[in-house]
Amino acid sequence: SDLSMTKSTRFRWMQTSNSGANYDGWAIDDVAIAPVATGFIEDDFTGETQDSISNSPNWLLLRGMTVAKRNDVCATSSGLALAYNTTSVASSLQTTPILVLSAASSYVVQFDVVMKCGSVYSRANPINIQYNVTGPSSTSGWKYARAACYPLSSCPNGYSQQSSLPSEEYTTWKRVIIPLPTFSANSLLSVRWSQSRAYSDSTWAIDNVYVGPSCPGDCSNNGYCTSTGTCKCDPGYSGSSCLPSTPRPRRLLADFEDDLDPLKWSKLLGGAVTPMQQGCGILASGRTLYFNKAGLRELVTVDLDTSRSTLVQFYIRLGSSPSLSTCRRPSTTTEGVVLQYSTDSGLTWTNIQYFYYYQYTTVKFISISMPQGAKTPSTRFRWWQPTNSGPSNDNWAIDDVFIDDGVSLRALQDDFNPINNNQWLFNPSSNVEPFCGRNDSTLAFRTGTDSAVHAAVTTTMNVSNGDMIQFEINVGCATNSGTASPVTLSFALGSSSSWTTLVTQCGYQSSLNRACSPQWQSVYNADLSSSTWRRITLKIPSQAISSGTRFAWTQSGTSSSPVPSWALSNVYIGPPCTKLCSGHGRCYWNAKTSSATC
Numbered sequence: 001s002d003l004s005m006t007k008s009t010r011f012r013w014m015q016t017s018n019s020g021a022n023y024d025g026w027a028i029d030d031v032a033i034a035p036v037a038t039g040f041i042e043d044d045f046t047g048e049t050q051d052s053i054s055n056s057p058n059w060l061l062l063r064g065m066t067v068a069k070r071n072d073v074c075a076t077s078s079g080l081a082l083a084y085n086t087t088s089v090a091s092s093l094q095t096t097p098i099l100v101l102s103a104a105s106s107y108v109v110q111f112d113v114v115m116k117c118g119s120v121y122s123r124a125n126p127i128n129i130q131y132n133v134t135g136p137s138s139t140s141g142w143k144y145a146r147a148a149c150y151p152l153s154s155c156p157n158g159y160s161q162q163s164s165l166p167s168e169e170y171t172t173w174k175r176v177i178i179p180l181p182t183f184s185a186n187s188l189l190s191v192r193w194s195q196s197r198a199y200s201d202s203t204w205a206i207d208n209v210y211v212g213p214s215c216p217g218d219c220s221n222n223g224y225c226t227s228t229g230t231c232k233c234d235p236g237y238s239g240s241s242c243l244p245s246t247p248r249p250r251r252l253l254a255d256f257e258d259d260l261d262p263l264k265w266s267k268l269l270g271g272a273v274t275p276m277q278q279g280c281g282i283l284a285s286g287r288t289l290y291f292n293k294a295g296l297r298e299l300v301t302v303d304l305d306t307s308r309s310t311l312v313q314f315y316i317r318l319g320s321s322p323s324l325s326t327c328r329r330p331s332t333t334t335e336g337v338v339l340q341y342s343t344d345s346g347l348t349w350t351n352i353q354y355f356y357y358y359q360y361t362t363v364k365f366i367s368i369s370m371p372q373g374a375k376t377p378s379t380r381f382r383w384w385q386p387t388n389s390g391p392s393n394d395n396w397a398i399d400d401v402f403i404d405d406g407v408s409l410r411a412l413q414d415d416f417n418p419i420n421n422n423q424w425l426f427n428p429s430s431n432v433e434p435f436c437g438r439n440d441s442t443l444a445f446r447t448g449t450d451s452a453v454h455a456a457v458t459t460t461m462n463v464s465n466g467d468m469i470q471f472e473i474n475v476g477c478a479t480n481s482g483t484a485s486p487v488t489l490s491f492a493l494g495s496s497s498s499w500t501t502l503v504t505q506c507g508y509q510s511s512l513n514r515a516c517s518p519q520w521q522s523v524y525n526a527d528l529s530s531s532t533w534r535r536i537t538l539k540i541p542s543q544a545i546s547s548g549t550r551f552a553w554t555q556s557g558t559s560s561s562p563v564p565s566w567a568l569s570n571v572y573i574g575p576p577c578t579k580l581c582s583g584h585g586r587c588y589w590n591a592k593t594s595s596a597t598c
Helices: 050-054 216-221 578-583
Strands: 041-043 059-063 065-069 080-084 092-095 106-115 127-134 174-182 188-194 204-213 223-225 231-233 252-254 265-269 271-274 288-291 297-301 311-318 337-342 350-355 364-369 380-385 396-403 412-414 424-426 430-433 442-445 453-458 468-475 482-493 523-526 534-539 549-556 566-574 588-590 595-597
Touching: 050 059, 050 065, 092 204, 106 127, 106 223, 127 174, 174 216, 188 204, 204 223, 216 223, 216 231, 265 271, 288 297, 297 396, 311 337, 311 350, 350 364, 380 396, 396 424, 453 566, 468 482, 468 523, 468 578, 534 578, 549 566, 566 588
Parallel strands: none
Antiparallel strands: 041 204, 059 092, 065 080, 080 204, 092 188, 106 174, 106 204, 127 188, 223 231, 252 396, 265 297, 271 288, 288 396, 297 380, 311 364, 311 396, 337 350, 337 380, 412 566, 424 453, 430 442, 442 566, 453 549, 468 534, 468 566, 482 523, 482 549, 588 595
């Protein structure tokens, strides 16, 4: 009220009547009467002391918070921060109200935060970020700066997490940027950070706080928004909205046979690379990325240049049926897994697909066409499980993640000396080594009982009418397993997750009118004559012709008996040699002349 705004005003809270002692009780807390900040709050705590911060025009409430050196809180560069390190009271930090100058402006909350440097809280005690808006005649009450919106709810802006920071994500200093809604002009905006409990290990600290009008693109989450309305970009980013200064990687390929590669993944929470046949078992082959820990479960790629990408592929499993003790199935909608993309370095997320919690209890191969909105010079992807019932519950795993670069090879040629990894997507359980009497290099898959899929999968090929495929293969090396665990040559088109046998057994007639014979088949078994390497030469059938075809040699494993070993050598896919070398020679691709010769 304007009438209360004088140089000598007092306030009172009064209950006009009550029913006597121990009746009609009431209480108040955190009373603050302070001037209003105009437009924004910006504070890096430079030069502050405990006495001066108590009288700072930026802060209305500092419960449990003290001024501390950043490098005393958690190893970092010099500077000051506000830190919470007490068990006497739960932490709470609240800004002075900010006067919203224009309804056309969007607002943002930005800060650096660390929670229990280097380790995780022993009990859940997140930091909640909330805002309150008071208008000329009303107040909104405290609302989360980012509301939770989970699968199958109405979420205009995509599924999202509530703005409650878990300690497992902030064990080192990290910047947080949260866009706020638009507000009416002349409203008063307050922001607070709080915890609900005062646990002994729930320490945290905050620095570089900014609450005010947004900067261009919220600095794409790659810089700090300042009160001048401009971004201070991180190293490696530039421009008004802090876009990457150098090109991002154009594709991602991960089979998790080694530890997580930081050049491919920006975040992993709640999961770990797990040895073969543990966790949710084998998905494609070998090791998987398995999620079973308490707290947030999330996997996020680095930013990729997906301007020309066409697909996202991976294997996934959510729980198991019949149930494995280490792969318990989710039981509610929010325990499914969401695939999303972000074009602003994780600031906001757009849904691609939700994987229902009850539909993926067996291993599924997923292939999804790249959404048009995700095709940018800087896009990241995440797999996120919104909720879980605690450690060892609602488990899931993924394997063989592939995001393509939109480039299709016109010809593939590999003698595996050494292997050309740019021509192959996956070759799990393989080694480049001599095999079955050959001293040169082969791509070999040794016998085992791991129930894995042993496979060699090519990158995307641009296949034209008349093209051929030629390779040398040996299955079994003089063992006889009959038709058990054969190696099958198949193909897939575009983003399809369906693989089709390239030439059905005895179902293909060659252009030479030759009846189906062993060299024209696409299913290869071990037999007593398998000490001999076979050269297979095939004209690629019309159904496999496209600008985005992948080929695969696969052998399904078994847990009951060893599968025969096998190997490939001298693989060629591309334009045909004359008469397919008449079955008596190898086809070679000359990149300089763009021609094939025998």
